[in-house]
Amino acid sequence: MAVEESASFWDLIEKKSEIISLKSEIQRLESVIQNERQSFIKKEVDLRKEIDNLQQEVKNEKERGIQFKREINAKNEKIDACNEQLASMRDEFGKEKEFYEKRLIETEKLNQTLKSANNDLNLKIESLKRQHINELMERDNLIVCLRTDFENFQKEKEIYLKRIETLHSDLKNSNELESKFHRLVEENKTLKDQLKEYSEAKKLTDIFQEELKDLPHIEKLKNREEALNVELLFHKSKLEESSKQISEVLEKYASLEKEVETLNTKILDLDQQNKKLSKKCLLFCKERDAYKKIIDGYENEITIAGTDAALRERIADLESTLQEYRSLIQPLESGMTKEISDEPKRKKLKEDNENVENSDSLESQAKNKEEHLEVIEENKRLKLLLKQLESKVNSKGEEKVKSEEEVKELKQQLNIAEKKRVHIMEAFKKTSKEFREVVYILTGYRIDALKQKIYRLSHVYAESQNDVLLFELENNGNMKLQNNEYSEKLAPLINNYINKYDSFPAFLSALTMDLFQKQTHIQNNSTFNETLN
Known part of the structure; x- marks a missing residue:
């Protein structure tokens, strides 16, 4: 009994130790789960913060766009107000001129007020001049970007021209196929002539049968006739096979002609894109020349005259530059809409390429015919040529898709960079204006x-x-x-x-x-x- 009690005692101790270890393991697992929950909650909170930040950035961008539109409207209203002020000042100046001639002492005061007004006008003109210079710098950067894009398009055009040359070489191979087709047609004619000869021979055999009924060589003639009939059937089957092969060659030739037409349309599209880019470059060059003329006019003027005529000329120059900028935006928007409308055409070209790939199943049946070795060799050559053309067309389609994706990515990067540049330029204009005003007030x-x-x-x-x-x-x-x-x-x-x-x-x-x-x-x-x- 004592032994049993001691054994049960030790079993209890072992079980208690196991329970303690299991409890510690449970606590450890609970702490791990708690930590994982906390980390998951932190990640969730961070992700929500990021989402909120992104939404806030989107709202800020929208508000900036609305603010930019408001600033443009405010500037237009300021220009209209300046015009109205100029008109009112002219009327007041005409009325007050008679009054100034009577009293010489008051004219000095009015001259001082006019000088201060002229100084304010000069300050406004100088601020407009600085704005023009900053806009010119931005336009020059845009022109540089467009020139790089134009050079890239020219490089792509050269690549496509090289591919077109390779396709012309493939067309020469298709001319060889045409020559082979003509040879098959000639063979078909020769087989038809042989059929005519065999039909005439059959008629002769019929005549000989009537004449040689009584002769002992009738059995030999019958055997000869059977042999001739067998040869006739053989030549008929050969003629049918050659006609099938000719039809297959015609179908392949038609598919090659379709591919050549699609490539010609691609060449025309590239030429049109090149012309559009050249037009865009000309427009930007004209805009740059106009801005250079304005800058030269500002540089030549050592002293700015505060007369009404000069203000009118500057306002007219500003309006003309705005019109030129709007005329530049319209062709760019039309070009973007045309590129979007060309996407279904590209999809259709891809489907045509897939149909060309599926056309190889017709050639596999011709390989099983062992009796016509020359025709099989010609079919193999045609198959190789078709594979080469299909690989080239597929590679061109893949390269075109890659280039489209790269263009989209570049456009996105350009939009992001443009937004950053506009934000930096606005901040720079604001700080530089404040700095100049502070220097003017203090010194x-x-x-x-x-x-x-x-x-x-x-x-x-x-x-x-x-x-x-x-x-x-x-x-x-x-x-x-x-x-x-x-x-x-x-x-x-x-x-x-x-x-x-x-x-x-x-x-x-x-x-x-x-x-x-x-x-x-x-x-x-x-x-x-x-x-x-």
Whole structure:
């Protein structure tokens, strides 16, 4: 009994240890499951965040497009408002001119207001000029991209021309097939002639049978007749087989002619695409030349006249450039719609190629005929030629599909890059405009880049628009003041600060103080005169 109790005791201990190990294993598995659940939940949350971010980006892109349209409408409204303001200003100027002639003191005040208005107009014109320059840079980049596309299309055209040459060589092989077909036709004629001869021989045998009924050689003649009938049946079967082979060759020749027609249509489509690309390049070149003319006009104008006629000319130039841009967009959209409409034609060409592949089953039956070795050899040659043509057509179809997929991918990449470029250009325009305004407000100088390494400085307190300074950046990094009428007036300041101490900041600050004192002196005099009146 004691032994049994000890054995049961140890069994209980083992079972308890097994239970403990199983519980620990269960806990471990539960922790693993919990971790997997947590990781799965995290992944799900991350994926949902990514989906939300993508949806938000799509919304942002839509809002940007709507904002861009609103900005265009706002700019058009601003142009209309400027035109209305110009018309109203002309009317006011005509009415106020008589009033100015009577009172000379008030004319000075009005001249100052007109100068400030002219400065504002010049600022607006300069901002329009900068916008034109930025748009020109964008158009030049577009022209470069289109030129690369045009070069790629030309390369593809050369590849297709090489393939066409190979197809012309295949057509020469088809001419050899035609010669073989003519030979078969001639053989058919010879067989028909032999049939006629055998029919005439049969008639002669009938005559001989009537004449030689009484002769002892009747059995030999019968045997000869049977042999001739056997030969006649053999030649008939041979004639039927040759006619079948001729029909097969005709069918293959017709299929080859269809393939040649499809290839000719492809060549015409490529030529049309080439013409379209050349037209697009010409349009972009014209647009580039128009923008260059506008830039040359801006560069030739050292001083911008704030007259109404000049504003009208600039507004007309802007409207003409907008019209040219719209005329460029229309052929591009039409080209895209035509490419979309050409997709069913491409599918039809693929189906035709598959039908050509299925036409090989007719040739397998001709191989089993061992009696006509020459015909079998000719069929083998025809089969090889057809396989070569089919492989070339299939390779062309695959290459065309690959090129279409590559073109779609490139278009998607171009659209993404265009969106990024537009976003960067907008940010750059905004920051550069803010920076220029901050510099103008803080320092009182507006800096404009005229030519390469030449900069123009105009002051906020300048007495006239012609009072500008021109600086040149030399190759060694130093600045050089160029001589003009306004710099000659400032000879004392130039000698004191630039020639003596080589300090441009001190010169510019001294000029600012001088102009500020003059401006305040004029204002004080005007207020004094008003008090006297």
